Every structure is written in C-alpha cells, then in structure tokens.
Amino acid sequence: MRINISRKNRQNPFIEKVQELSGQNLLVCYQCGKCSAGCPAVSNMDILPNQIIRYAQLGFKDELLESKSIWACASCMTCNVRCPKGINIAEVIEVLRQLLLRKRKDHVEVDKMTNAEKEDVPPIALISCFRKFTS
Numbered sequence: 001m002r003i004n005i006s007r008k009n010r011q012n013p014f015i016e017k018v019q020e021l022s023g024q025n026l027l028v029c030y031q032c033g034k035c036s037a038g039c040p041a042v043s044n045m046d047i048l049p050n051q052i053i054r055y056a057q058l059g060f061k062d063e064l065l066e067s068k069s070i071w072a073c074a075s076c077m078t079c080n081v082r083c084p085k086g087i088n089i090a091e092v093i094e095v096l097r098q099l100l101l102r103k104r105k106d107h108v109e110v111d112k113m114t115n116a117e118k119e120d121v122p123p124i125a126l127i128s129c130f131r132k133f134t135s
C-alpha cells in the first residue's frame, strides 16, 4: 500500500474527530507494540491495536471502519494499561465503532436474524457486536 504522509494528511477531519471523541492524543504513540502484544483478541483481528493507532494517526478512515478488528476488540482495556504513553486504545476503538453505529451500521443486524439463530448465539457474543464501552 502506498502511504502519502503530508501536513495536509494531518489536517484530516477524521483524525480530529477520533481525537476529540476519544480524548486521546494519537501523536504520542511511538509504535512500541505493547498494546498488541497483550491483546487477547489479535487472532481475530485484521489490523492490530498498534496498527489501529497508526492508521488513525494517518487518517485511514475507510480501512479502519471496514476492519473487523474494531468488532473483535473485547474492550478488556489490557492495551490501555500496557501503553507506556498512556493512550487509551480501547477508547479509540470504541470511537470507531461509534462512528459506524451513529450511521446505524451495526456489525450484526439482529432484526434480520432468525429466532433459531438468536437462540443459538450466546448473548455475550451478540453484545460483542454492538456498542461495548459505555462510558
């Protein structure tokens, strides 16, 4: 993938929105990888937590919003406590989910599931497909 890094990139409204809603300064991340090293959900992710922060720094909106990682995240906060720069990665991921949920784009459309499917899926698995971090 070709990445264009420029001053113009940094003025991307998507970056500002993610920082504003999450309350996190994305620029302090120096890509140590400690967040990803402790994340219990990486085997189900296509973009690792440290990569999520890098993509957010660069304003890769589509890649992030289409990623399955934001739904695989269990909001366990392990990444938050491991980050030496104090970035709350889980909040950043919650913001990415929120941006989709505000457009009524859920990961799973419950109203389209059959009753048999609803009975078969553990409730916690369903909840993991919705908003999770409810601060």
Ligand code: SF4
Pocket (backbone or CB within 6 Å): 028, 029, 030, 031, 032, 033, 034, 035, 036, 049, 050, 053, 082, 083, 084, 085, 086, 087, 089
């Ligand atoms: S632990 Fe913090 S500083 Fe390290 S890669 Fe993750 S977000 Fe960046």
Ligand code: SF4
Pocket (backbone or CB within 6 Å): 035, 038, 039, 040, 041, 042, 049, 072, 073, 074, 075, 076, 077, 078, 079, 080, 089, 090, 093
């Ligand atoms: S909050 Fe999400 S990204 Fe962070 S360690 Fe837990 S599952 Fe991984």
